[in-house]
Amino acid sequence: MNSTDRTPADLLRSALAADPGRPLVTFYDDATGERVELSVATFANWVAKTSNLLQGDLGAEPGDRLALLLPAHWQSAVWLLACASVGVVVEVGGDPADADLVVSGPDSLEEARACSGERVALALRPLGGRFPQPPAGFADYAVEVPGQGDRFAPFAPVDADGPGLVVGGEELSYAELSSRAREDAVKLGLGTGSRVLTGLGYDTWEGLSAGLYAALASGGSVVLCRNLDRLSPEALAQRVESERVTHSL
16 A cells, blocks of 8 residues: 555556556446456556546546446446546536536436536446447447547646545545545455455445445455345355455455
Protein backbone atom coordinates (compact mmCIF):
# COMPACT_ATOMS: atom_id res chain seq x y z
CA MET A 1 0.00 0.00 0.00
CA ASN A 2 1.23 3.46 -0.90
CA SER A 3 0.14 6.07 1.64
CA THR A 4 0.84 8.88 -0.84
CA ASP A 5 -1.97 7.74 -3.15
CA ARG A 6 -4.80 10.20 -2.50
CA THR A 7 -7.27 9.30 -5.24
CA PRO A 8 -8.54 6.02 -6.73
CA ALA A 9 -6.71 6.94 -9.93
CA ASP A 10 -3.48 7.13 -7.89
CA LEU A 11 -4.22 3.67 -6.46
CA LEU A 12 -4.67 2.28 -9.95
CA ARG A 13 -1.42 3.85 -11.18
CA SER A 14 0.46 2.29 -8.27
CA ALA A 15 -1.10 -1.11 -8.98
CA LEU A 16 -0.11 -0.80 -12.63
CA ALA A 17 3.47 0.08 -11.73
CA ALA A 18 3.75 -2.77 -9.23
CA ASP A 19 2.43 -5.68 -11.30
CA PRO A 20 0.42 -4.95 -14.45
CA GLY A 21 -0.13 -8.61 -15.29
CA ARG A 22 -1.81 -9.75 -12.09
CA PRO A 23 -5.60 -10.20 -11.95
CA LEU A 24 -7.55 -7.27 -10.55
CA VAL A 25 -11.22 -8.02 -11.23
CA THR A 26 -12.65 -11.45 -11.99
CA PHE A 27 -16.36 -11.11 -12.71
CA TYR A 28 -19.07 -13.79 -12.63
CA ASP A 29 -22.74 -13.46 -13.53
CA ASP A 30 -24.44 -16.60 -12.29
CA ALA A 31 -27.61 -15.79 -14.23
CA THR A 32 -25.81 -15.96 -17.58
CA GLY A 33 -22.73 -18.07 -16.87
CA GLU A 34 -20.45 -15.18 -17.81
CA ARG A 35 -16.88 -15.05 -16.51
CA VAL A 36 -14.51 -12.19 -17.31
CA GLU A 37 -11.03 -11.72 -15.88
CA LEU A 38 -9.24 -8.40 -16.16
CA SER A 39 -5.60 -7.92 -15.28
CA VAL A 40 -4.48 -4.61 -13.85
CA ALA A 41 -3.22 -3.59 -17.31
CA THR A 42 -6.45 -4.56 -19.08
CA PHE A 43 -8.58 -2.86 -16.46
CA ALA A 44 -6.45 0.28 -16.67
CA ASN A 45 -6.86 0.29 -20.45
CA TRP A 46 -10.66 0.19 -20.10
CA VAL A 47 -10.43 3.01 -17.58
CA ALA A 48 -8.29 5.12 -19.93
CA LYS A 49 -10.70 4.61 -22.84
CA THR A 50 -13.71 5.39 -20.66
CA SER A 51 -11.99 8.47 -19.23
CA ASN A 52 -11.33 9.75 -22.75
CA LEU A 53 -14.97 9.15 -23.67
CA LEU A 54 -16.11 10.93 -20.53
CA GLN A 55 -13.83 13.94 -20.87
CA GLY A 56 -13.75 14.22 -24.66
CA ASP A 57 -16.97 13.07 -26.27
CA LEU A 58 -19.24 13.71 -23.29
CA GLY A 59 -17.59 16.97 -22.25
CA ALA A 60 -17.45 16.10 -18.53
CA GLU A 61 -15.47 18.39 -16.24
CA PRO A 62 -14.20 18.13 -12.65
CA GLY A 63 -17.07 18.62 -10.25
CA ASP A 64 -19.76 17.41 -12.65
CA ARG A 65 -22.19 14.93 -11.12
CA LEU A 66 -22.80 11.53 -12.71
CA ALA A 67 -25.68 9.29 -11.66
CA LEU A 68 -24.44 5.69 -11.86
CA LEU A 69 -27.39 3.34 -12.34
CA LEU A 70 -25.49 0.08 -12.64
CA PRO A 71 -25.24 -3.09 -10.54
CA ALA A 72 -22.02 -4.52 -9.17
CA HIS A 73 -20.30 -5.37 -12.45
CA TRP A 74 -16.82 -5.13 -13.93
CA GLN A 75 -17.97 -2.29 -16.18
CA SER A 76 -19.32 -0.42 -13.15
CA ALA A 77 -15.86 -0.67 -11.59
CA VAL A 78 -14.37 0.78 -14.78
CA TRP A 79 -16.75 3.75 -14.66
CA LEU A 80 -15.94 4.42 -11.00
CA LEU A 81 -12.22 4.68 -11.78
CA ALA A 82 -12.80 6.67 -14.97
CA CYS A 83 -14.82 9.26 -13.09
CA ALA A 84 -12.07 9.50 -10.48
CA SER A 85 -9.54 10.03 -13.29
CA VAL A 86 -11.51 12.96 -14.72
CA GLY A 87 -12.69 14.42 -11.39
CA VAL A 88 -16.37 13.65 -11.93
CA VAL A 89 -18.43 12.97 -8.80
CA VAL A 90 -20.15 9.58 -8.90
CA GLU A 91 -23.55 9.36 -7.22
CA VAL A 92 -24.29 5.65 -6.98
CA GLY A 93 -28.00 5.22 -7.62
CA GLY A 94 -28.32 9.00 -7.82
CA ASP A 95 -31.30 10.91 -9.18
CA PRO A 96 -30.74 11.40 -12.93
CA ALA A 97 -32.84 14.57 -12.86
CA ASP A 98 -30.24 16.20 -10.61
CA ALA A 99 -27.19 14.87 -12.48
CA ASP A 100 -25.10 16.36 -15.26
CA LEU A 101 -24.66 12.92 -16.82
CA VAL A 102 -26.17 9.49 -16.33
CA VAL A 103 -24.79 6.00 -16.96
CA SER A 104 -27.51 3.36 -17.03
CA GLY A 105 -27.88 -0.36 -17.37
CA PRO A 106 -30.66 -1.92 -19.46
CA ASP A 107 -33.12 -2.07 -16.57
CA SER A 108 -33.08 1.62 -15.63
CA LEU A 109 -33.30 3.36 -19.01
CA GLU A 110 -36.68 4.97 -18.37
CA GLU A 111 -35.49 6.35 -15.05
CA ALA A 112 -32.30 7.61 -16.71
CA ARG A 113 -34.23 9.63 -19.29
CA ALA A 114 -34.88 12.21 -16.55
CA CYS A 115 -31.29 13.42 -17.02
CA SER A 116 -31.15 16.49 -19.27
CA GLY A 117 -27.42 16.02 -19.89
CA GLU A 118 -25.45 13.29 -21.62
CA ARG A 119 -26.79 9.76 -21.28
CA VAL A 120 -24.80 6.55 -21.72
CA ALA A 121 -26.32 3.07 -21.73
CA LEU A 122 -24.63 -0.26 -21.08
CA ALA A 123 -26.21 -3.51 -22.24
CA LEU A 124 -24.19 -5.47 -19.62
CA ARG A 125 -24.01 -8.35 -22.07
CA PRO A 126 -21.20 -10.93 -21.98
CA LEU A 127 -17.85 -9.66 -23.27
CA GLY A 128 -19.09 -6.07 -23.10
CA GLY A 129 -21.47 -6.56 -26.03
CA ARG A 130 -23.60 -3.77 -27.48
CA PHE A 131 -27.37 -3.43 -27.51
CA PRO A 132 -29.05 -5.31 -30.38
CA GLN A 133 -31.13 -2.15 -30.85
CA PRO A 134 -29.52 1.05 -29.52
CA PRO A 135 -31.81 2.79 -26.98
CA ALA A 136 -33.08 6.12 -28.26
CA GLY A 137 -31.51 9.13 -26.57
CA PHE A 138 -28.46 7.22 -25.28
CA ALA A 139 -24.92 6.64 -26.44
CA ASP A 140 -24.21 2.90 -26.47
CA TYR A 141 -21.07 2.46 -24.39
CA ALA A 142 -20.02 -0.67 -26.27
CA VAL A 143 -20.14 1.26 -29.55
CA GLU A 144 -18.43 4.43 -28.33
CA VAL A 145 -15.60 3.19 -26.13
CA PRO A 146 -13.50 0.90 -28.39
CA GLY A 147 -12.25 3.77 -30.56
CA GLN A 148 -11.11 5.90 -27.63
CA GLY A 149 -7.43 6.43 -26.86
CA ASP A 150 -5.48 3.98 -24.73
CA ARG A 151 -3.77 6.74 -22.76
CA PHE A 152 -5.50 9.40 -20.71
CA ALA A 153 -4.43 12.79 -19.39
CA PRO A 154 -6.95 15.02 -17.56
CA PHE A 155 -7.45 18.54 -18.86
CA ALA A 156 -7.38 19.78 -15.25
CA PRO A 157 -5.80 18.29 -12.10
CA VAL A 158 -8.13 16.25 -9.92
CA ASP A 159 -8.65 17.77 -6.47
CA ALA A 160 -8.15 14.93 -4.01
CA ASP A 161 -9.98 16.90 -1.31
CA GLY A 162 -12.95 17.66 -3.54
CA PRO A 163 -16.10 15.53 -3.63
CA GLY A 164 -15.60 12.17 -5.33
CA LEU A 165 -18.29 9.68 -4.40
CA VAL A 166 -21.81 9.67 -2.99
CA VAL A 167 -23.11 6.31 -1.78
CA GLY A 168 -25.77 5.48 0.78
CA GLY A 169 -26.40 9.18 1.36
CA GLU A 170 -22.76 9.84 2.36
CA GLU A 171 -20.40 12.02 0.32
CA LEU A 172 -16.70 11.23 0.35
CA SER A 173 -13.78 13.12 -1.12
CA TYR A 174 -11.29 11.15 -3.19
CA ALA A 175 -8.80 11.41 -0.33
CA GLU A 176 -11.36 10.14 2.20
CA LEU A 177 -12.31 7.31 -0.14
CA SER A 178 -8.70 6.20 -0.61
CA SER A 179 -7.94 6.45 3.10
CA ARG A 180 -11.03 4.46 4.01
CA ALA A 181 -10.15 1.81 1.44
CA ARG A 182 -6.71 1.38 3.03
CA GLU A 183 -8.30 1.17 6.49
CA ASP A 184 -10.74 -1.48 5.27
CA ALA A 185 -7.90 -3.46 3.73
CA VAL A 186 -6.13 -3.54 7.10
CA LYS A 187 -9.33 -4.55 8.93
CA LEU A 188 -9.93 -7.38 6.47
CA GLY A 189 -6.32 -8.49 6.56
CA LEU A 190 -5.81 -7.90 2.84
CA GLY A 191 -2.37 -7.72 1.30
CA THR A 192 -0.51 -8.42 -1.90
CA GLY A 193 -2.04 -11.46 -3.55
CA SER A 194 -5.26 -11.48 -1.52
CA ARG A 195 -8.34 -12.66 -3.44
CA VAL A 196 -11.67 -11.32 -2.17
CA LEU A 197 -14.87 -13.04 -3.25
CA THR A 198 -17.94 -10.86 -2.80
CA GLY A 199 -21.58 -10.96 -3.77
CA LEU A 200 -22.33 -7.57 -2.22
CA GLY A 201 -23.92 -4.85 -4.33
CA TYR A 202 -22.31 -1.54 -5.18
CA ASP A 203 -25.09 0.46 -3.52
CA THR A 204 -23.28 0.64 -0.15
CA TRP A 205 -19.77 1.61 0.87
CA GLU A 206 -19.23 -1.91 2.21
CA GLY A 207 -20.04 -3.37 -1.20
CA LEU A 208 -17.87 -0.88 -3.07
CA SER A 209 -14.95 -1.39 -0.72
CA ALA A 210 -15.17 -5.18 -0.77
CA GLY A 211 -15.81 -5.28 -4.50
CA LEU A 212 -13.14 -2.85 -5.65
CA TYR A 213 -11.44 -0.24 -3.49
CA ALA A 214 -9.97 -2.26 -0.58
CA ALA A 215 -8.39 -4.82 -2.89
CA LEU A 216 -7.06 -2.07 -5.16
CA ALA A 217 -5.53 -0.29 -2.18
CA SER A 218 -3.83 -3.43 -0.86
CA GLY A 219 -2.40 -5.08 -3.95
CA GLY A 220 -5.13 -7.70 -3.94
CA SER A 221 -7.85 -8.64 -6.40
CA VAL A 222 -11.60 -9.19 -6.46
CA VAL A 223 -13.83 -12.08 -7.51
CA LEU A 224 -16.99 -10.05 -8.09
CA CYS A 225 -20.13 -12.17 -8.28
CA ARG A 226 -23.52 -11.04 -9.57
CA ASN A 227 -26.60 -13.20 -8.88
CA LEU A 228 -24.56 -15.27 -6.45
CA ASP A 229 -27.77 -16.55 -4.85
CA ARG A 230 -28.26 -18.77 -7.91
CA LEU A 231 -25.13 -20.73 -7.09
CA SER A 232 -25.35 -23.90 -5.03
CA PRO A 233 -23.18 -24.21 -1.90
CA GLU A 234 -21.17 -26.91 -3.63
CA ALA A 235 -20.56 -24.76 -6.70
CA LEU A 236 -19.60 -21.83 -4.50
CA ALA A 237 -17.08 -23.96 -2.63
CA GLN A 238 -15.64 -25.08 -5.96
CA ARG A 239 -15.31 -21.45 -7.09
CA VAL A 240 -13.56 -20.47 -3.88
CA GLU A 241 -11.06 -23.24 -4.50
CA SER A 242 -10.55 -22.70 -8.23
CA GLU A 243 -10.18 -18.92 -7.89
CA ARG A 244 -7.83 -19.29 -4.92
CA VAL A 245 -10.03 -17.06 -2.79
CA THR A 246 -8.47 -15.94 0.49
CA HIS A 247 -11.38 -13.84 1.83
CA SER A 248 -15.12 -14.27 1.28
CA LEU A 249 -17.68 -11.54 1.98
